[in-house]
Amino acid sequence: xxYHIIEEKARIILKDIRDFDPKDIFECGQAFRWNLEExxxxxxxxxNRVLNVKxxxxxxxxxxxxxxxxxxxxxxxxxxxxxxxxxxxxxxxxPILKEATEFGQGLRILNQDPFETTxxxxxxxxxxxxxxxxxxxxxxxxxxERIEGDYYSFPTAEVLxxxxxxxxxxxxxxxxxxxxxxxSSKMIHRGELDLKGIRDLSPDEGKKxxxxxxxxxxxxxxxxxxxAFNKVDAFPVDVWVRRVMEHFYLKKNTNNKKIxxxxxxxxxxxxxxxxxxxFYYARELGIGK
DNA sequence: GTCCAGGCTTTCC
DNA sequence: GGAAAGCCTGGA
Numbered sequence: 001x002x003y004h005i006i007e008e009k010a011r012i013i014l015k016d017i018r019d020f021d022p023k024d025i026f027e028c029g030q031a032f033r034w035n036l037e038e039x040x041x042x043x044x045x046x047x048n049r050v051l052n053v054k055x056x057x058x059x060x061x062x063x064x065x066x067x068x069x070x071x072x073x074x075x076x077x078x079x080x081x082x083x084x085x086x087x088x089x090x091x092x093x094x095p096i097l098k099e100a101t102e103f104g105q106g107l108r109i110l111n112q113d114p115f116e117t118t119x120x121x122x123x124x125x126x127x128x129x130x131x132x133x134x135x136x137x138x139x140x141x142x143x144x145e146r147i148e149g150d151y152y153s154f155p156t157a158e159v160l161x162x163x164x165x166x167x168x169x170x171x172x173x174x175x176x177x178x179x180x181x182x183x184s185s186k187m188i189h190r191g192e193l194d195l196k197g198i199r200d201l202s203p204d205e206g207k208k209x210x211x212x213x214x215x216x217x218x219x220x221x222x223x224x225x226x227x228a229f230n231k232v233d234a235f236p237v238d239v240w241v242r243r244v245m246e247h248f249y250l251k252k253n254t255n256n257k258k259i260x261x262x263x264x265x266x267x268x269x270x271x272x273x274x275x276x277x278x279f280y281y282a283r284e285l286g287i288g289k
Numbered sequence: 290g291t292c293c294a295g296g297c298t299t300t301c302c
Numbered sequence: 303g304g305a306a307a308g309c310c311t312g313g314a
Contacts, residue, residue: 029307122309124307124308125306125307125309126308127307127308128306128307129306131306132306176309180310214309218309219309220307220309223307236307239305239307239308241307279307
């Protein structure tokens with residue numbers, strides 16, 4: 001990456017950084033624990049920390065942090081070791097992806113906590129982003145620990161494994177996903193699914209293992225692989241990816257499995273990036289709706 | 290074994 | 303009232 005780091009009191013400034021826009025990163029649908037502030041900065045909660053991210057001219061300002069956390073948490077979280085310029089250049093050989101990458105020019109694929117990502121995407125099934133965000137916040141408030149102010153950490157698998165589904169439904173508003181959350185947490189807590197071990201598996205093996213969890217099908221498994229394990233050849237197909245793919249590349253009523261196969265074939269090792277640029281592009285512009 | 294229709298909580302537009 | 307970053311179940 002081509003940027004300079006300046007450390008100030010409780011702030012890290014990434015001078016002249018390219019391919020980094022908080023709006024694209026947080027509003028592209030990969031993360032749910034963020035709030036847009038009045039100054040257009042984003043306050044996020046991740047890895048038991050509260051961080052504010054602001055874009056100012058060509059710089060990114062990370063507030064409420066320090067160099068140690070930057071090195072041990074945020075560098076990896078924001079995937080700062082990767083050259084997104086090169087990814088966009090390669091994807092832009094396809095005219096549709098050229099449009100999509102220009103639209104989401106500051107997007108980066110985060111490396112998020114595996115358990116939080118798993119539960120978050122179980123909640124995402126047949127749901128809407130405002131409600132997904134609300135449910136995750138309520139789970140943190142009711143089962144997590146207070147970090148500072150009104151910000152709470154996401155609970156551990158152990159804590160959620162002991163939650164009452166009724167409370168998840170009635171207090172945290174998760175609807176029919178209640179039992180799926182508790183049962184998946186139990187399996188992870190007991191080690192029936194080795195969540196951390198997914199990192200060492202091939203994408204196919206990882207997907208198969210994740211789908212053992214109740215509430216995790218092919219789409220959710222793909223999102224977990226992509227947003228928590230950096231397995232960037234995953235190509236999760238949801239309603240928006242289906243719409244954009246049918247609109248530009250494939251005929252109507254292609255089943256999701258075929259769309260996923262097509263994505264793999266067309267975009268190869270960059271399929272996960274392509275998927276996210278396409279999703280963001282399609283959803284923001286309402287393509288295919 | 291694969292494929293598909295219908296049902297599922299609740300909220301948001 | 304329809305749709306929502308889908309999954310699960312049962313039946314063909």
